[in-house]
Each structure stands twice: as structure tokens, then as C-alpha cells.
């Protein structure tokens with residue numbers, strides 16, 4: 001589930017002391033740390049003047065792990081102990097990791113509660129531990145260049161990160177000994193870096209193509225408040241895919257099989273990436289491949305060939321862009337600025353494509369590699385209290401609707417997809433059966449009409465409902481998503497006050513691919529779902545009518561009906577029962593109406609009898 005970030009208005013009160021705060025962009029490929037110094041936010045360099053820290057950790061037997069460029073340099077020769085792209089598996093279960101398959105060369109072992117652990121020469125490490133190693137390295141760098149202990153840190157995450165991915169990121173921060181103030185969405189950080197929050201208003205598109213993830217977000221600024229209108233993306237799309245496409249091409253050109261030589265493949269990947277960077281500035285790049293027999297192939301990667309290799313990958317960013325505009329109910333003409341984020345947006349082809357999708361020239365003044373860390377640093381500076389608090393409120397949305405199961409296996413949506421959070425919504429439900437004293441509440445996530453097509457999040461029971469006739473109980477179900485993206489659901493019976501609740505914290509959430517699939521399905525199946533919903537509704541109605549009539553017949557049938565009348569009603573009742581399980585909605589509706597007409601007289605007699613019973617023993621003037 002998407003989260004939100006809020007800078008509470010008035011949180012920072014009159015600072016006397018400048019406290020050290022940094023923003024960290026914990027990237028799939030590269031990580032950075034930035035800080036505001038003398039009013040200017042910038043990224044911090046290591047001892048050798050490098051700003052980007054490759055998000056790579058190498059584990060060595062009997063020695064401390066190595067992080068960054070040194071680890072990256074060893075990746076080709078020691079792939080199993082050199083962990084890259086760990087962000088892809090943050091907060092994921094072992095099963096998810098298996099399905100990510102081919103992209104990750106490591107060996108996994110199951111750890112606690114389904115969390116995968118990576119097998120290295122130095123032992124088993126969880127993704128959280130690997131990320132903590134990267135964060136520790138940035139912490140050391142920040143403390144060395146700022147000259148003191150850090151008081152507050154803001155770490156960025158992709159907008160699409162779900163609850164458990166965010167939790168895992170926070171855990172990594174804690175493990176690294178960082179005082180994490182909060183997590184911030186990467187696109188929001190980018191908008192803050194450009195100072196878009198200081199404009200009066202506007203709608204902005206943040207296009208972030210990095211090494212491993214693509215994120216597209218539509219933000220709206222309204223009276224100083226940022227709202228994320230919608231987000232979309234692909235957690236398995238980025239520069240890495242281009243590197244693979246180019247490396248495969250190089251190996252093919254050199255007549256070397258792609259499989260069989262993992263070291264050679266790794267080297268080719270490194271060279272492919274270097275060639276790609278050259279092609280962001282030049283028309284061609286020299287490439288070479290050392291074959292297993294030691295001979296070397298030399299070649300040239302020209303612009304046309306390069307474009308043919310990377311275009312299909314760039315094109316995959318188009319559909320999420322279209323969808324995000326649809327979800328935000330805007331067109332390209334409504335967008336006032338487009339911000340480019342991520343190293344891959346250095347490519348001229350990507351810039352062109354982003355410009356044509358949104359019909360305007362994107363902002364590129366701030367280094368797309370550093371823009372997220374810079375925004376995070378600005379946010380950290382505000383949160384720690386070094387700056388008078390702007391009333392900056394950064395909202396976010398939930399990616400899939402949330403609701404509960406109702407009769408007939410249908411879903412009643414309570415919070416709609418793309419609602420901004422925090423949010424609270426309540427809806428009243430009623431009891432279905434006479435004398436019902438408990439109600440099972442099943443919380444689901446998804447946009448299909450039937451529970452079986454959605455994801456089950458939690459179940460709990462409300463007990464202690466006073467016995468009442470069907471339909472008389474009033475149960476208020478409240479959904480609340482707090483600032484940390486946690487969903488709590490509570491149910492309360494309104495007359496007795498009986499209450500029950502649950503806090504939903506999925507052990508691990510949905511992947512982007514699953515969210516995509518669920519959304520696609522909900523569109524494809526909309527009509528079918530609607531028909532199914534109508535049918536279920538009629539069936540539920542029929543069941544209710546049948547159950548009510550059966551209990552009425554049992555109670556008063558003998559006393560209030562003649563044998564012929566009773567036979568007639570029972571005939572209509574069996575007619576309804578026989579059409580109940582069919583698929584003809586009109587037929588069931590007809591059956592209900594016919595039965596309703598046939599029992600009207602019976603219902604009237606029962607009412608009279610009830611009133612007589614209530615009045616017996618009382619004098620009429622008591623009621624006057």
C-alpha cells in the first residue's frame with residue numbers, strides 16, 4: 001500500500017541550535033546522501049570526490065563487508081558474494097524472490113517468517129542487513145563531511161513501495177543506527193528539490209527512470225499543499241534492462257553464447273553500461289568482448305543500433321504514463337511541469353520521449369541523479385527544525401480499493417483506489433438473519449466485484465450484537481489509514497455499542513506486477529463483474545425473502561392461513577427456490593415479486609395479529 005508523508009504544520013518550534021539532518025536516496029543502483037548547508041542543499045561527496053555510491057555490497061570471509069565502487073568493481077569476478085540491486089527484494093518474501101528469478105544471480109535460503117536470506121562466503125544476510133550496510137557507509141560519509149552526529153534522516157522510497165517494503169527500509173535505517181524521521185516518496189522529493197512547492201499551484205508529472213525501477217507520479221500543488229493525484233510504474237524497468245539488451249547484443253556479435261559463462265556475462269554488462277553512458281553524449285561507442293578462449297572481439301555500437309536496442313524498453317514507460325493521467329483524471333495539457341529523475345533520463349531518447357508523452361519540455365536543471373537526495377535533504381532540514389516550518393503537506397494515494405465482503409461473496413468498497421491518505425471512511429451495514437448475534441468481517445483489497453478476485457487482508461468477528469429481526473441491526477464499519485499507511489478496521493453495533501477491530505499489516509504486500517494485473521483485470525472484467533454482481537444481489541435478495549417467509553410460515557402459517565392459501569404460497573415459494581440457482585436475473589426478480597404479491601395478505605394478517613397481541617392486557621387510553 002502506498003504511504004504518505006506529512007510535514008505537520010507547526011511541528012518545528014523556534015530552533016536555536018542547528019541540528020545535522022540529511023536526506024538519503026537509497027537507490028536500486030546508486031545511493032546518495034545530501035544535506036542543507038548555509039541554506040543550500042547539495043549531495044555530499046566521499047573522500048575521493050564521488051557523490052554516487054553504487055548500491056553494491058561485497059561480503060568477504062573473515063573481513064568487513066565492502067560497499068560502493070570497490071564492491072562494484074569486484075562484481076564481475078565475484079558475483080555470488082557481491083550483492084547488487086538489493087532494493088528489488090526489500091520486504092519481499094522468499095516466494096516473490098523466486099519469481100523475480102533470472103535478474104538476481106544469488107542463492108537464497110529461507111529465513112525467519114518467509115524472509116529470504118542471501119548466501120555469501122561470510123554467511124547469510126537478509127536484504128535489510130545488506131541495505132543497512134549501504135546506509136552505514138552513507139552515515140559515515142555524512143558524519144565525516146558535516147563534522148558531527150546526525151540528528152535526523154529522511155530516506156526516500158519509490159511511490160509504489162508497499163507497506164512491508166517501507167517497513168523493511170525503515171528497519172534497515174534503524175539497523176544502521178540512523179535516526180529516521182520518516183520515509184519520503186522519491187517523486188515528491190524531486191518536486192521539493194525543484195521548489196515546486198513554492199509555486200502557487202499546478203499539476204506536475206515526475207518521470208523517474210533509474211537503474212531498476214520506473215515511477216511516474218502526478219502531483220498537484222494547491223495552496224501550498226502537495227497532493228499525489230496518482231502513481232503508476234514498473235518495479236522491473238530501467239537502465240539495467242538496457243544494459244542487458246546491449247550486453248546480449250555484444251555477446252551475439254562476438255559469437256559468444258549468453259549462458260554458460262557468468263563472469264563473462266557480468267563483464268559484458270559492465271562494458272555495455274559504459275557504452276550506454278558514452279552514447280548519451282556521442283553518436284557511437286567502441287565496445288569489445290573477451291571470448292572464453294582469450295581472443296578479443298572489437299566493435300562499434302552506433303546510434304541507430306543502440307536506439308533499436310533501447311527503444312522497446314523506453315516504450316514500456318508509455319503505458320504507465322497514460323494510465324497515471326487517466327487515474328488522475330487529467331490530460332497532458334493540464335500538466336504545468338514535467339520533472340525528470342534518475343540516471344537513465346540522461347539519455348536524449350528518454351528526454352525526447354518524455355517530452356512527447358506530456359507535450360512539454362521537461363525540467364532537467366538539477367542533476368537527475370541527485371534530485372531525489374536533494375529534496376530529501378530539504379525535507380529533513382524542515383522536519384528537524386532548522387527552518388521555520390512551511391505548511392507543507394505531502395499526500396499520497398492507495399493503489400487499490402479497500403472494502404469488505406458482503407453477502408453473496410461480493411465486495412463493498414469502502415475506500416476507493418487512489419484516495420489520498422490519511423483517510424477515514426465509515427459505512428453502515430445491517431444484520432442478515434433474525435437473531436443474528438455475530439458478524440464476520442472480511443477485509444479485502446482490489447477493484448473486482450467478487451471477493452474471490454480480490455486479495456484477502458484480514459478477518460475478524462464482531463460479537464455481542466443484541467438479537468434483533470433481520471435488517472434491524474446497524475453495524476458501522478470504519479476504515480482508517482493513518483499517516484504511516486497502516487489500515488485499521490473497526491466495527492461497532494450502534495444500539496449496544498458492541499465493538500471489535502483489527503489492524504492490518506500485511507506481512508508482505510503486492511508487487512507492482514500484481515497491482516497492474518489486478519487493475520487490468522478489473523477493467524477487462526468490468527461488464528462481466530457487473531452482471532455477476534447483479535445476479536448475486538438477486539440471489540441474496542431471494543434468500544432473504546425465502547428465509548423470512550419460512551420463519552413466518554412456521555410461526556403463524558397454521559393460525560392465519562387456510563389450507564388453500566398456504567398451498568398457493570408454498571407453490572410460489574418453491575418456484576422461487578427453483579429459479580434461485582439459475583443465472584437469469586430477471587427470472588429471480590420475477591419470482592421475488594410474485595411471492596411478494598402472494599404473501600401481502602398474509603403479512604397484513606400477521607401485523608394485525610401482532611398489534612392485537614401487543615394491545616391485549618392494556619387499556620386503549622394508555623396509548624392516547
Ligand code: ADP
Nearest residue numbers: 027028029030210211212239280342343344346
Ligand atoms: P536508481 O534510482 O535505480 O538507483 P539511478 O537514478 O542512479 O538509479 O540511475 C542509474 C541508472 O542510470 C543506471 O542504469 C545507469 O546506467 C543510468 N545512467 C547514469 N548515467 C547515465 C548516462 N549518462 N546515460 C545513460 N544512462 C545513465
Ligand code: MG
Nearest residue numbers: 027028210342
Ligand atoms: Mg532513483
